[in-house]
Amino acid sequence: MTDTTTLNEITVTRVYDVPRESVYRAWTEPERFAQWWGPAGFSTELSSVALDVKVGGTWKATMAAEGIGVFPFTGVYREVVQNERLVFTLVDPNDENIAERAERGEAEELTIVTLVDRDGGTELSFQQVGQFDAEKAGEVKAGWTSFLDCLGEYLARV
Secondary structure (H helix, E strand, C coil): CCCCCCCEEEEEEEEECCCHHHHHHHHHCHHHHHHHCCCCCCEECHHHCEECCCCCCEEEEEEEECCCEEEEEEEEEEEEECCCEEEEEEECCCCCCHHHHHHCCCCCEEEEEEEEEECCEEEEEEEEEECCCHHHHHHHHHHHHHHHHHHHHHHHHC
């Protein structure tokens, strides 16, 4: 078992050449969310996505890649400000240490997505705060960087 009692965070920022409303809708409408959710090489079936975008509402989505695996994620919305901010928990049931982390109250990681107008487009600031170990932080950041690249590719084609 890995000691993950230290709180760590990663931040990734992107600027997209679309209005905030478009970015927000990509995060909050299942048919849009399924188009980009996951890093490069992964796909998300619309049938696996459920987004009850309200404080206390739950969300879930499962991404998959042939030869790699299936990765379900779930969470609860903590803050919702239309076209500006989403704060939600993220739980990875495939985490090999999920049972131990849950016992310590560390299974949930907090995700904060902030949208602001920037040069005719939208600046997205993504932050994840959790009990992952420092060595894993680079891996987590690389994963989210790819997620947000996929979001950018989706936004560029719609």
